[in-house]
Amino acid sequence: MPRPAPFTAGIRLSGERETALALARQRLAAGILFLLGLVALLGIRLVELALERPPPGPARTTASPGRAEIVDRNGLVLASTYRAMALGVRPHDVVSDKAELARAIHAILPERPLDRIEAALRHDGPFRFIARRILPEQAEALRRLGEPGLVIEREPERLYPNGALAAHLLGFTGIDGAGSAGIERAFEARLADPDRRAEPLVLSIDARVQQALESELAAELGRQRAEGAAGVVLDAQSSEVLALASLPAFDPNAPGGLPGLPQHMNRITLGVYELGSTFKPFTIAMGLEAGTIGSLAETYPTSPIRVGNHGIRDLHPRGRPLTVPEVLIYSSNVATARMAEELGPARQQAFLRKLGFLAPVPAEILEKGRTLHPARANWSESAVMTIGFGHGIAVTPLHLANAYATLVNGGIHRPATFLKAPEGAERAGTRVFSEEVSALARAMLRAAVLAGTGRRADAPGYRVGGKTGTAEKPRPGGGYDRSRNITTFAGAFPMDDPRYVVVVMLDDPKGDPQTGGGRTAGATVAPVFRNTVLRIAPVLGVMPDETREPDLSAIAGLYQERRR
Amino acid sequence: MKRRVNQRGPALPAPVARDASRQRSAGLFAGVLATLAVSVLAYAVSTRVAAERREVERLARANAALSVELLALEDELAVRTRLPQLQRWNDEVLFLAPVAAHQILKSPAELGLYAAAAPPPMAVAPLRVAQPEGPAAAPPAPPAPADDRPPAAPPAPALVLAAADAGSLLPGLPESLPRPPVPAPAAVSKP
Numbered sequence: 001m002p003r004p005a006p007f008t009a010g011i012r013l014s015g016e017r018e019t020a021l022a023l024a025r026q027r028l029a030a031g032i033l034f035l036l037g038l039v040a041l042l043g044i045r046l047v048e049l050a051l052e053r054p055p056p057g058p059a060r061t062t063a064s065p066g067r068a069e070i071v072d073r074n075g076l077v078l079a080s081t082y083r084a085m086a087l088g089v090r091p092h093d094v095v096s097d098k099a100e101l102a103r104a105i106h107a108i109l110p111e112r113p114l115d116r117i118e119a120a121l122r123h124d125g126p127f128r129f130i131a132r133r134i135l136p137e138q139a140e141a142l143r144r145l146g147e148p149g150l151v152i153e154r155e156p157e158r159l160y161p162n163g164a165l166a167a168h169l170l171g172f173t174g175i176d177g178a179g180s181a182g183i184e185r186a187f188e189a190r191l192a193d194p195d196r197r198a199e200p201l202v203l204s205i206d207a208r209v210q211q212a213l214e215s216e217l218a219a220e221l222g223r224q225r226a227e228g229a230a231g232v233v234l235d236a237q238s239s240e241v242l243a244l245a246s247l248p249a250f251d252p253n254a255p256g257g258l259p260g261l262p263q264h265m266n267r268i269t270l271g272v273y274e275l276g277s278t279f280k281p282f283t284i285a286m287g288l289e290a291g292t293i294g295s296l297a298e299t300y301p302t303s304p305i306r307v308g309n310h311g312i313r314d315l316h317p318r319g320r321p322l323t324v325p326e327v328l329i330y331s332s333n334v335a336t337a338r339m340a341e342e343l344g345p346a347r348q349q350a351f352l353r354k355l356g357f358l359a360p361v362p363a364e365i366l367e368k369g370r371t372l373h374p375a376r377a378n379w380s381e382s383a384v385m386t387i388g389f390g391h392g393i394a395v396t397p398l399h400l401a402n403a404y405a406t407l408v409n410g411g412i413h414r415p416a417t418f419l420k421a422p423e424g425a426e427r428a429g430t431r432v433f434s435e436e437v438s439a440l441a442r443a444m445l446r447a448a449v450l451a452g453t454g455r456r457a458d459a460p461g462y463r464v465g466g467k468t469g470t471a472e473k474p475r476p477g478g479g480y481d482r483s484r485n486i487t488t489f490a491g492a493f494p495m496d497d498p499r500y501v502v503v504v505m506l507d508d509p510k511g512d513p514q515t516g517g518g519r520t521a522g523a524t525v526a527p528v529f530r531n532t533v534l535r536i537a538p539v540l541g542v543m544p545d546e547t548r549e550p551d552l553s554a555i556a557g558l559y560q561e562r563r564r
Numbered sequence: 565m566k567r568r569v570n571q572r573g574p575a576l577p578a579p580v581a582r583d584a585s586r587q588r589s590a591g592l593f594a595g596v597l598a599t600l601a602v603s604v605l606a607y608a609v610s611t612r613v614a615a616e617r618r619e620v621e622r623l624a625r626a627n628a629a630l631s632v633e634l635l636a637l638e639d640e641l642a643v644r645t646r647l648p649q650l651q652r653w654n655d656e657v658l659f660l661a662p663v664a665a666h667q668i669l670k671s672p673a674e675l676g677l678y679a680a681a682a683p684p685p686m687a688v689a690p691l692r693v694a695q696p697e698g699p700a701a702a703p704p705a706p707p708a709p710a711d712d713r714p715p716a717a718p719p720a721p722a723l724v725l726a727a728a729d730a731g732s733l734l735p736g737l738p739e740s741l742p743r744p745p746v747p748a749p750a751a752v753s754k755p
Contacts, residue, residue, distance in 0.1 A: 161642035461665025544665035
């Protein structure tokens with residue numbers, strides 16, 4: 001009988017039992033250690049969490065809009081962002097009768113055409129905007145229609161509180177919220193940068209000056225029934241632009257259509273014009289600087305001359321040779337052409353380049369016009385002579401203002417800017433004219449207002465100096481239209497220590513019958529200049545003083561003074 | 565254990581033994597109470613902190629809502645006081661003109677000269693002083709009627725306005741300076 005196999009599984013020998021026990025204890029210890037380690041880890045993490053800086057709060061605690069504000073140099077808001085409401089529709093979710101719904105919406109939004117609303121409601125797609133920028137009351141009324149397919153969306157919208165004020169400079173934003181023109185376009189990255197959204201972009205513009213310039217230009221534009229008007233005010237020392245007006249203007253809140261409409265054209269930085277006699281002071285200063293005009297007492301003949309197939313003659317011939325100040329006061333084309341001839345093409349080009357006339361304006365916005373001038377190889381003698389009195393070269397009014405600032409501020413050219421320069425810091429510039437030449441130019445420009453064509457620009461007490469310019473408009477087919485002018489006045493004040501340069505321009509003035517119907521610059525834009533100066537000078541802190549006059553001793557006796 | 569102790573030495577009196585056990589349970593009770601108290605306190609603190617945090621969040625939300633409202637109001641104000649609108653008011657209602665050069669004075673002496681040359685309107689207008697009027701200054705009584713009615717009582721003293729020459733009030737002015745024209749005293753009518 002086979003013995004049953006001994007049942008050994010449950011039997012442990014005494015030594016074996018000890019070993020198993022030790023093993024179990026070891027495992028237990030390891031397990032406890034592991035758990036303790038886990039607990040320690042959690043503890044460490046807890047301590048870490050407790051010590052760590054709390055995470056930044058949710059974004060809703062700041063009411064920061066989606067785009068940085070634009071403010072003027074005194075902090076007045078020119079462009080801000082607000083939360084507007086827009087009405088959209090999900091056409092597939094509309095439950096009520098679409099024609100009836102369209103009529104109901106049209107009753108609330110009467111400015112929106114009925115057929116457009118209905119077209120949006122019948123649109124074959126998931127979503128369609130019906131109207132943007134609706135008023136809160138309208139939004140509430142639309143919500144009460146109870147139509148589940150209608151969606152009222154809140155979206156950031158750009159607001160220009162001053163309407164058309166400085167519209168060309170500010171530009172506007174498109175339907176996607178990105179800048180489409182002006183500063184909005186040029187500084188798109190800066191304005192949309194989430195990190196710098198809270199700090200506004202500070203422009204060099206002074207809204208009060210801007211308003212004064214625009215309203216004076218608009219008033220004269222109406223009186224003269226002109227095609228357009230433009231004006232710019234520049235700080236003579238720092239070349240900051242204080243105001244930039246281009247009329248007709250548009251409202252950037254509702255720019256209307258695509259960029260490129262006629263009223264979107266910025267005449268100050270994009271439009272180039274032959275600015276005529278306002279160029280003559282440069283020709284004289286160039287001659288004085290280069291030494292081709294030996295003294296102010298030198299006389300220049302004014303009898304008509306022919307160069308190639310151009311005839312050059314004076315508009316108001318004096319019939320006698322003129323001294324240098326008289327050339328400017330009586331605005332002699334022949335004499336300035338002769339001065340330019342003496343200067344020669346190389347030096348003329350060098351001066352024009354230093355004054356910035358041969359390149360687009362270096363200012364920040366992107367709407368910048370290329371100036372029109374003869375090609376370098378083509379810079380003939382007749383070109384030199386016509387450029388001498390401001391024809392044959394077309395520049396923007398901002399070019400002209402910048403060059404006038406250079407001429408009167410002691411001869412240093414600083415490129416124009418639309419951003420506010422830091423207080424006290426002097427902007428870098430390059431010297432074009434010497435101090436002496438600048439002082440002579442100031443005296444002659446003052447004399448041109450006192451005794452010359454710019455008499456109606458004289459704002460009493462503000463020691464205004466400047467030069468008129470009347471140029472015929474080019475005809476589309478070539479040649480000039482004698483019956484249509486571009487009239488310009490470029491000047492600065494106060495002439496004993498120039499602080500501001502003002503350039504105003506009218507495009508095709510028809511003459512104001514109430515003031516004699518004259519269509520020259522002296523009759524059309526010189527009064528605009530005067531009225532603008534009278535309004536902006538007190539605002540800018542220039543004290544009027546009727547007992548002061550700039551030092552005219554350098555040109556005394558060289559021209560016939562007018563009894564005042 | 566207890567039993568063994570009791571077996572070896574003299575047995576403790578029953579109240580002492582009860583005291584010891586009572587002490588022990590009291591200690592236990594105190595421990596439980598302390599733990600409970602601490603946990604309740606900790607819970608209270610944590611609840612308090614949570615409440616504070618909620619309050620802070622509520623304030624932050626209110627702040628955010630208010631600042632949004634503030635921005636909207638600022639926008640509205642900016643639109644209502646827009647410069648073209650101010651210009652329109654000035655053109656149509658106020659007619660304010662910019663200050664002219666001759667309106668700005670540079671020294672007190674100039675101010676004095678200005679005042680002497682063109683006296684302010686209140687110096688030109690007759691100075692009116694209120695004073696009681698006695699019966700002597702009363703307008704002559706109408707001629708007595710023929711019948712025997714008693715004469716009318718003299719009019720009661722009434723307040724009238726007397727006009728004085730403004731120029732006589734400025735004795736310091738030299739004679740060479742132009743004197744303001746003195747208008748005739750305005751007629752004073754009594755009801």
